[in-house]
Every structure is written in structure tokens, then in C-alpha cells.
Amino acid sequence: DGGITQSPKYLFRKEGQNVTLSCEQNLNHDAMYWYRQDPGQGLRLIYYSQIVNDFQKGDIAEGYSVSREKKESFPLTVTSAQKNPTAFYLCASRGVGSETGELFFGEGSRLTVL
């Protein structure tokens, strides 16, 4: 079945460590997105990519980095520069040319900094 796979589902990190969250999709979608979700707040866009080898900063890109070397993959690295990284991270994709432009989401990765 087509879909988006995020891993790991749960991740614990010590302060000062970088961690990388994986996002893979087999929907043949061109656009991919990373969101952060915190309690009581709307989804906030971290980075997005509309095509391989190109990506753009979202509203809260500081302390994060991404790459888009393959169409299927859009990993997110949470660096030690991110001051408050504990959150639920959601990866999403969208097919260019979709009538509604709806996003398809992965199951999410919950990062906890100890």
C-alpha cells in the first residue's frame, strides 16, 4: 500500500545531541513537508521541498536541517541549536496537480529531550 513512513516513532535525546528523523513516501509525490506539533498550538511548518535537491525554510526552521536527495526521502535533523526540541514531528507529502492539494501525513515521531 502507498503511504508515508516515519521512524522512529519515539526518540529520546540528551541535550547537545543531534538526531535525525526519517521520512519515506511511496506515493510518488513531489512535495514533502515537516511540521512540528505542540499542545495547544496549530501545526507549524519547519521545512518543505517541492522538488528533489531543493527545499525551503518554513516558519520555524532555526535549529533544524533537511535534505532531499531522492524523491522518496526527506529526513529532518534536529540539531543541538534547537532550544526546545521536545515535540511531536509530522512529515507530510502532496501530489502536485492534486485538485484539493490535501496533505498525506506520516504517523509522526515523538522526540523527548532528557
Place this chain on the structure above:
Amino acid sequence: GQNIDQPTEMTATEGAIVQINCTYQTSGFNGLFWYQQHAGEAPTFLSYNVLDGLEEKGRFSSFLSRSKGYSYLLLKELQMKDSASYLCAVKDSNYQLIWGAGTKLIIKP
């Protein structure tokens, strides 16, 4: 600034009807989405409105009034599995999504 407002939490009874409102102030409008999100899970797409009026899809309906900057999601014949958060999102003039904080819906037997 851009803003999406939804009630934080609502409670309803199994079998009843509930209406979840969403008001928005955004720089331009290119469509409004409703998503359902169960706790700890991914949001799933429910509906999309770009023109004024009511869109019906089974037990769920979504309404849009662009002149009022207002939408609602109507859930009929509520079931326990409808307990979830409901997220409203607007596509602005740059085709970027602006998200509300979500409405947590609690269904009681």
C-alpha cells in the same frame, strides 16, 4: 497577522449532532481543509471547501462562507470513534497552509 480560531474542546453525546466552528483571518484565501487527528496519530483528511456552501460526505459535512471568514464541520450520528481532535487549515494567497490549534471533541455514551 494570520489567525485561525477554533474552540479548544467540545463535548457531545453518542448519537447526537455536533458543529465545530472555525473562523479565519488570512492574507488571501485559496481553500479550507478539515482534518481529523486521533491522539498520538497522524491527521487524516476529511474535507475541502473552496466555494461557499455545504459539502456533504456521509456523516460529515463542511460549510464555508468566504465573506464571513467562517467554516463549520458538522458531525451527525456521533460514534465513540469520533472522539478526536479536528483541525481547520486555510490555504493563503501564497498557497501556504495556516493551521488552527484544533478542537478536541469528547464523545460521551
